[in-house]
Amino acid sequence: MPNLEEILKITREIGWGAAKLLRSYYHGTVEDGNLDVQYKQNEPVTVADVAVSQYILDKLQAALGNEEFGYISEETYKSQQGKNPCEWVWIIDPLDGTRDFINKTGEYAIHIALVQGTSPVLAVVTIPEAEKLYYATKGGGTFVETVNGSVPLKVDENKPIEDLTLVVSRSHRNERLEHLLKNLPCQNQKAIGSVGCKIAAILEQEADIYISLSGKSAPKDWDIAAPELILTEAGGKFTHFDGTPLKYNTGDISQWGGLLASSSQHHQILCQKSAQTLAEFASDVP
Numbered sequence: 001m002p003n004l005e006e007i008l009k010i011t012r013e014i015g016w017g018a019a020k021l022l023r024s025y026y027h028g029t030v031e032d033g034n035l036d037v038q039y040k041q042n043e044p045v046t047v048a049d050v051a052v053s054q055y056i057l058d059k060l061q062a063a064l065g066n067e068e069f070g071y072i073s074e075e076t077y078k079s080q081q082g083k084n085p086c087e088w089v090w091i092i093d094p095l096d097g098t099r100d101f102i103n104k105t106g107e108y109a110i111h112i113a114l115v116q117g118t119s120p121v122l123a124v125v126t127i128p129e130a131e132k133l134y135y136a137t138k139g140g141g142t143f144v145e146t147v148n149g150s151v152p153l154k155v156d157e158n159k160p161i162e163d164l165t166l167v168v169s170r171s172h173r174n175e176r177l178e179h180l181l182k183n184l185p186c187q188n189q190k191a192i193g194s195v196g197c198k199i200a201a202i203l204e205q206e207a208d209i210y211i212s213l214s215g216k217s218a219p220k221d222w223d224i225a226a227p228e229l230i231l232t233e234a235g236g237k238f239t240h241f242d243g244t245p246l247k248y249n250t251g252d253i254s255q256w257g258g259l260l261a262s263s264s265q266h267h268q269i270l271c272q273k274s275a276q277t278l279a280e281f282a283s284d285v286p
């Protein structure tokens with residue numbers, strides 16, 4: 001098996017190639033630019049999702065083969081329940097923020113993570129409209145790459161809790177989440193589409209916290225795995241409200257419950273406050 005540095009180089013090239021392809025759909029420069037939007041379990045899917053998924057899978061499999069690696073992409077995923085999970089698995093979201101892609105907010109991303117066991121060891125998050133690619137390896141730090149080269153990134157850990165800014169979803173909201181957000185000690189909020197774009201906003205020091213709370217549906221491994229590693233390798237934290245680490249490739253692809261990503265310093269207190277507020281909300285409901 002090639003070492004992680006070689007795999008990272010391959011993945012970065014694929015991340016840039018996928019960004020170019022996705023932008024051609026976004027800007028309508030591809031031949032037959034009709035997005036042909038369909039809905040799967042209430043979530044939109046376009047021909048761009050499918051084309052970019054195929055592109056990433058083809059390139060990764062051509063470079064790394066199928067013997068040592070499993071491949072999970074949002075567009076091709078079929079439940080693996082009952083099968084033995086692979087030790088090394090690629091977890092791919094070819095277009096995170098499809099709704100924002102369709103609505104032309106520019107807030108969409110490509111996530112590519114390599115998971116060993118149940119934890120990410122390598123991640124690339126590309127934001128095509130910003131022409132930025134974030135990458136991280138376990139223990140190797142987080143970098144942002146642009147046409148001018150790569151620079152290391154660290155989150156901002158020195159703010160009072162009241163001054164922190166939350167990034168929230170535009171489309172995945174419910175009454176419990178609204179209640180929780182209202183009761184946090186920090187009240188600055190910014191709506192951004194795509195989990196990758198939200199975590200990039202934390203890395204760029206434009207925001208400090210992201211909270212995901214499942215309802216009838218939950219985000220999936222491909223929404224969270226790559227964003228998690230680029231945040232934690234930059235010094236941030238991403239856990240369940242009870243502080244336990246996130247796990248991927250477990251047989252259940254959904255990330256249920258409350259998840260909190262933050263620039264670290266106040267992580268524990270924010271998690272405790274979130275869990276407590278939700279417990280009180282639950283006991284208020286008759």
Ligand SMILES: Nc1ncnc2c1ncn2[C@@H]1O[C@H](COP(=O)(O)O)[C@@H](OP(=O)(O)O)[C@H]1O
Pocket residue numbers: 043044074093095096097098099168169170171172192193194195212213214215217218219220223
């Ligand atoms: N509660 C939830 N249920 C299902 N998917 C969720 C979710 N919260 C976030 N996601 C997924 O996370 C991504 C970003 O969502 P949002 O912009 O609302 O934060 C979307 O991925 P896709 O665009 O890849 O489907 C969305 O499907």
Ligand SMILES: [Mg+2]
Pocket residue numbers: 093095096097222223
């Ligand atoms: Mg997604």
